[in-house]
Amino acid sequence: MTDKSSGAPLTAPIQSATFSNPVNAEIRRAAATGIYDIRGGGAKRKLPHFDDLLFLGASMSRYPLEGYREKCETSVSLGTRFAKNPIELDIPVTIAGMSFGALSGPAKEALGRGASLAGTSTTTGDGGMTNEERGHSNKLVYQYLPSRYGMNPDDLRRADAIEIVVGQGAKPGGGGMLLGQKISDRVAEMRNLPKGIDQRSACRHPDWTGPDDLEIKILELREITGWKVPIYIKVGGARPYFDTTLAVKAGADVVVLDGMQGGTAATQDVFIENVGQPILACIRESVRALQDLGMHREVQLIVSGGIRTGADVAKAMAMGADAVAIGTAALIALGDNDPKWEAEYNALGTTAGAYDDWHEGKDPAGITTQDPELMKRFDPIEGGRRLNNYLKVMTLEAQTIARACGKNHLHNLEPEDLCALTMEAAAMAKIPLAGTDWYPGKPGTSF
Amino acid sequence: MQTLDMADIELREMNETLHAQAENTNQTSWEIVNPKGAHAIACGLDAPIEVTVKGSTGYYCGGMNKQATINIEGSAGPGVAENMMSGTIVIDGDASQYAGATGHGGLLVIKGNASSRCGISMKGIDIVVHGNIGHMSAFMAQTGNLVVCGDAGDALGDSLYEARLFVRGSVKSLGADCIEKEMRPEHLAILADLLERAGADAKPEEFKRYGSARELYTFKIDNAY
Ligand SMILES: Cc1cc2nc3c(=O)[nH]c(=O)nc-3n(C[C@H](O)[C@H](O)[C@H](O)COP(=O)(O)O)c2cc1C
Numbered sequence: 001m002t003d004k005s006s007g008a009p010l011t012a013p014i015q016s017a018t019f020s021n022p023v024n025a026e027i028r029r030a031a032a033t034g035i036y037d038i039r040g041g042g043a044k045r046k047l048p049h050f051d052d053l054l055f056l057g058a059s060m061s062r063y064p065l066e067g068y069r070e071k072c073e074t075s076v077s078l079g080t081r082f083a084k085n086p087i088e089l090d091i092p093v094t095i096a097g098m099s100f101g102a103l104s105g106p107a108k109e110a111l112g113r114g115a116s117l118a119g120t121s122t123t124t125g126d127g128g129m130t131n132e133e134r135g136h137s138n139k140l141v142y143q144y145l146p147s148r149y150g151m152n153p154d155d156l157r158r159a160d161a162i163e164i165v166v167g168q169g170a171k172p173g174g175g176g177m178l179l180g181q182k183i184s185d186r187v188a189e190m191r192n193l194p195k196g197i198d199q200r201s202a203c204r205h206p207d208w209t210g211p212d213d214l215e216i217k218i219l220e221l222r223e224i225t226g227w228k229v230p231i232y233i234k235v236g237g238a239r240p241y242f243d244t245t246l247a248v249k250a251g252a253d254v255v256v257l258d259g260m261q262g263g264t265a266a267t268q269d270v271f272i273e274n275v276g277q278p279i280l281a282c283i284r285e286s287v288r289a290l291q292d293l294g295m296h297r298e299v300q301l302i303v304s305g306g307i308r309t310g311a312d313v314a315k316a317m318a319m320g321a322d323a324v325a326i327g328t329a330a331l332i333a334l335g336d337n338d339p340k341w342e343a344e345y346n347a348l349g350t351t352a353g354a355y356d357d358w359h360e361g362k363d364p365a366g367i368t369t370q371d372p373e374l375m376k377r378f379d380p381i382e383g384g385r386r387l388n389n390y391l392k393v394m395t396l397e398a399q400t401i402a403r404a405c406g407k408n409h410l411h412n413l414e415p416e417d418l419c420a421l422t423m424e425a426a427a428m429a430k431i432p433l434a435g436t437d438w439y440p441g442k443p444g445t446s447f
Numbered sequence: 448m449q450t451l452d453m454a455d456i457e458l459r460e461m462n463e464t465l466h467a468q469a470e471n472t473n474q475t476s477w478e479i480v481n482p483k484g485a486h487a488i489a490c491g492l493d494a495p496i497e498v499t500v501k502g503s504t505g506y507y508c509g510g511m512n513k514q515a516t517i518n519i520e521g522s523a524g525p526g527v528a529e530n531m532m533s534g535t536i537v538i539d540g541d542a543s544q545y546a547g548a549t550g551h552g553g554l555l556v557i558k559g560n561a562s563s564r565c566g567i568s569m570k571g572i573d574i575v576v577h578g579n580i581g582h583m584s585a586f587m588a589q590t591g592n593l594v595v596c597g598d599a600g601d602a603l604g605d606s607l608y609e610a611r612l613f614v615r616g617s618v619k620s621l622g623a624d625c626i627e628k629e630m631r632p633e634h635l636a637i638l639a640d641l642l643e644r645a646g647a648d649a650k651p652e653e654f655k656r657y658g659s660a661r662e663l664y665t666f667k668i669d670n671a672y
Binding site for chain 1: 462466490505506567570586664665
């Protein structure tokens with residue numbers, strides 16, 4: 001130790017990487033309140049992601065397509081295995097299930113409007129189907145969740161597909177929580193619960209356990225809907241190879257695979273940040289399961305969890321996905337976390353881009369709230385227009401990349417079009433490290 | 448009486464025939480013979496018809512029923528009457544797990560015993576069990592009435608909301624936040640009506656009422672387990 005009075009240079013104060021300021025702040029918050037942190041959004045830690053992959057593009061041995069002149073198709077059919085009426089979409093970017101309750105009625109309407117303009121589907125969520133949403137969505141997927149809040153056969157029969165939710169990437173193995181602040185009369189009535197109490201959503205389905213039961217549950221759902229509509233199974237990114245295998249065995253038409261970056265309306269922070277695998281590590285394993293069963297492209301794969309751009313869409317599809325789903329990005333397109341509300345975010349103790357207390361119902365942008373005054377700030381028509389614009393841009397971006405790789409359909413993108421920037425990404429995505437023909441774990445190599 | 452013989456027709460045709468019955472159908476009386484424990488028998492009905500199943504059924508018989516009356520002259524597999532909206536389902540024998548799960552309305556009568564998780568997440572349905580019920584029954588039950596003329600197993604009414612539970616016999620244990628509550632005249636009236644409609648030979652005064660202590664209704668530290 002230096003004698004401070006000697007005038008000699010002092011050591012600079014060094015913040016601990018382990019006990020960082022955010023970590024210490026959380027310890028103090030926990031010590032003061034005695035309760036764990038609940039928040040919305042997905043994992044905020046840095047994770048291996050699509051950014052760690054690049055496309056190679058065309059070259060001497062690959063022939064590119066001319067932008068704007070040569071076609072690059074984007075359509076996708078979902079549910080071709082058993083359903084009489086598969087879902088036909090113009091673009092492979094769908095809107096993920098987000099609950100009415102977490103989101104306001106007008107926000108759900110805007111998602112329907114934007115998705116319909118762009119030629120894609122939207123999805124209900126925990127809490128049931130609203131008329132706004134059904135009315136404004138050309139293709140609406142009805143979620144069948146453990147809580148069964150708002151679940152009824154009339155809505156089931158007016159859905160274009162059914163999505164059985166087994167898990168979510170943000171919380172594989174976790175249930176849900178809608179805090180009392182957001183339980184308006186309408187939300188309470190749809191869920192058959194008293195107003196103003198905190199509502200827990202179960203983590204397990206009440207009337208089946210395991211894939212053998214699920215197969216029979218799917219039979220029942222198909223009998224009730226006359227085998228017309230596709231049945232999806234949504235799983236969080238836990239054990240993608242086995243989860244996909246069992247979903248196919250249980251009779252799914254479509255598997256929805258949600259990685260740990262995937263958003264949530266309200267979950268414990270410790271769950272969001274520490275349970276589940278990043279989507280990058282899940283896609284190839286899920287595709288491998290489909291291939292081993294001879295079901296790749298027969299049972300479609302939708303992936304989600306941190307999809308933001310057309311490049312992400314193209315990368316997911318090159319790894320074998322048939323389509324993707326977006327949650328957080330759609331909310332941002334609608335206006336969530338917009339810096340124009342910065343003063344109000346500051347008043348809530350946060351800043352635009354970091355606001356994640358969606359469960360508190362105080363969203364300045366009027367999207368994740370049931371407060372009538374805040375809801376008025378959000379215009380569903382304008383929101384729908386913005387979402388449509390954003391979906392169009394993503395599609396154009398994905399097409400640009402596909403053409404550069406010489407592909408006349410997004411589905412023709414393939415792993416061979418990619419290289420990885422890091423060893424981690426190479427290993428997880430089974431894509432060669434840039435500048436090599438190798439990835440860790442490649443069969444026939446020594447490590 | 449129309450007869451559907453599952454020795455001759457497939458499940459699909461059987462359900463399709465029943466689904467084709469409109470609100471004002473004049474073929475109101477149906478009989479299903481040779482059910483042989485098939486799953487999803489008479490699920491998703493939505494017409495005021497009466498269906499009698501001559502034998503035992505597999506999973507999800509009468510699932511999501513609306514309006515129809517279904518009589519099962521045998522025992523029922525898991526999830527009988529799951530998510531029922533309205534109508535009546537009567538089981539002569541026993542019911543397996545999750546009977547009446549998430550049901551929103553209507554009346555489910557089980558003349559024998561019901562297994563575990565009877566009335567799980569119930570949302571308005573009335574369930575009357577002449578015999579006993581298994582463990583974890585009425586877990587997270589939201590609204591509606593569960594009447595048990597016999598005994599209840601472990602963890603009755605765990606994490607329940609506003610559903611009313613009436614048990615005549617013993618309760619092995621109560622689940623989290625479930626307590627015995629005072630039986631007031633309005634409860635005796637509800638019970639008398641349900642016992643009568645369910646053809647149960649028991650007196651309302653012989654029952655005890657259980658319900659939510661409402662301690663888990665707000666998310667505070669003591670509830671965070
Ligand atoms: C506000 C919000 C509410 C959500 N509600 C549900 C839900 O009710 N059911 C469900 O399966 N997933 C729900 N999710 C998860 C999404 O369906 C999806 O898996 C996730 O948002 C995808 O990741 P991304 O947000 O990175 O795009 C919700 C997500 C958000 C952001």
